Amino acid sequence: MTATETTVTWAEASARRFERQFLASPAPGSTPVAEVVSTMLGAHAQVLSAAEASVGLRRSGATRADVRTALWEDRSLVKTFGPRGTVHLLPTHELPLWCAALSAVPTGLSPFSSGARLTEEQARQVVAAIGDALDGTCLTMDELSEEVVARTGPWAGDLVMPAFQGMWPRWRQVLHRAGWAGTLSFGPQRGRKVTYTRPPAVDIATPPDADAALSTFVSRYLHAYGPSTPRHFAKWLAAPVGWATKVFRDLAAGGAIEEVGFEGGAGWWVTAGDTDFPQDRSQKRDQPLPPARGVRLLPYFDAYLIAAQPRERLFPGEAYERALAGGQAGNYPVLLIDGVVAGVWHQRRSGRRTTITVEPLKPLTTRQERELAEQAERVGEVLEAKPELVVGKVTVGAHA
Structure with a gap:
């Protein structure tokens, strides 16, 4: 398993993930909600309002009502147990794939007494x-x-x-x-x-072959969040690292995935042939930076925060202590600036109004202040509430 000549930087990987996650720009308003969730590889839904925000922010004009319609009326989404055994929204038509792939993950040692x-x-x-x-x-x-x-x-x-x-x-x-x-x-x-x-009735009785399902599953994971490693894939699934390593080894031997250099290191993988990345022109003064730009507000357990690696680059410096809980991503809603975590936020709803308190970890530029206000307005639209933006200390703890 020798690395190809492709070498990827953090900026390039971050830019591509942003594009593919509808974070660089939201999907058109005509895009089905289930398609957005499919691209995310599921929306964490232990807190349903967070899932509604995750999905809504990724599609133009979407609100929580669109997510609820997909979930309870047209049933194009289903709320069930997904990666890590946690509650997710998944596309209904993809349930056979999810069931086959997740059922193939070793359960590991029970945490309970004998x-x-x-x-x-x-x-x-x-x-x-x-x-x-x-x-x-x-x-x-x-x-x-x-x-x-x-x-x-x-x-x-x-x-x-x-x-x-x-x-x-x-x-x-x-x-x-x-x-x-x-x-x-x-x-x-x-x-x-x-x-x-x-x-909802789908053909779960005859799910895909487990090996074929895993191959498709890994390929889609790498398309959304690659380059990645077996260790990071295992962390995303809460699966044994040894098992994930063998899965990647077998897929590499079959030509389904290929290795790339990433940030000077080996052992990072993408789907075979999927080696096009936005060019990192950040060192050339006459060229713009890659498109992972701007201010974003992402809710609890957003898919991007959970899956994008290495976590030290996504949560740099003070953000690693302030926006993580024991190294675990998702416990705090985060402020993203140019593709990395630069603060935390919290919303407190009262009737039709919601107060959005944002704690940046560094001073904001005039442009960033303007984009933050726009993001707060958009969060309010998604949650069908009138937002009030407050920039200051977030005093609540993780997952509050």
């Missing part, structure tokens, strides 16, 4: 029971729990999982695997309660 764990056979029983219970209906967590225990056995209901305010039943250890199997997705809220249901 007395609390499920055996693999028990896990399979639970996933099947979840699918049976949700067929043609929406259930709250309590209702689903009753159905799972009834279909498996009392062992599934044992309160052995440490939770926020008590203990959860044993079966919930594999709730995310039901999402990966295509037997569970989130349904509409029932009052303040979350519900679960079967995902």
Whole structure:
């Protein structure tokens, strides 16, 4: 696996990622919301308003209503468990690919004690029971729990999982695997309660071959966020590094991916043939910088913040301490300036108004102040609120 003659700089990689993420300029207003989410490789949706902002900011004129329509009315999006076992919005028509690829990721060692764990056979029983219970209906967590225990056995209901305010039943250890199997997705809220249901009807019963799905999956990941390494791919998926290394090795042997030089180092990969990058002209005074320019406000767990690497370049200097939480990206909404993190922000909504407090880590130029005001207005439009911009200290903690 010898590197090609292609050598990529951070500025070039950042510029290409910006373009492909609809961050250099938003997608046209005619672009389906699901297509935007497909380009992102999913929108993290543990906090749904953050997902709505992530998607809305990437399409001209989009608001949270467009995301909700795609999710609950035309069902072109589905809310389910995606990378890292976390809640994501995914394009419905891509569920077979996601299910095949995610199900092929090794689960690793359970974090629970030996007395609390499920055996693999028990896990399979639970996933099947979840699918049976949700067929043609929406259930709250309590209702689903009753159905799972009834279909498996009392062992599934044992309160052995440490939770926020008590203990959860044993079966919930594999709730995310039901999402990966295509037997569970989130349904509409029932009052303040979350519900679960079967995902929209797509051909999940005959998913792609696992090897073919992984090849497509890696190729799309590298198209969106490359150059990247097996270690970074593993981090994005919460997968074993050794497994990811073998996947990349096999794909390289088959000619599906190729190695490039990146920032003077080897071991970085792109999809085979995908070696065109915006030229880094930053050292030539008579030429403009690459197009990863301008001010952006990105919400919690934005896909770009999670996947773009190396993280030390995306979060330079003080930003690495201020905008990360123990090295973990996404816990703070961030201010991006020219493609790198340059501050944090927070919004507090009250009725139809929202106060957007932005804490830059360095003084802003007049142009950057103007672009920041424009970004705050756009965030307000996406969230269907009248924004008030305040530049000052963000006093709330991570993921507040």
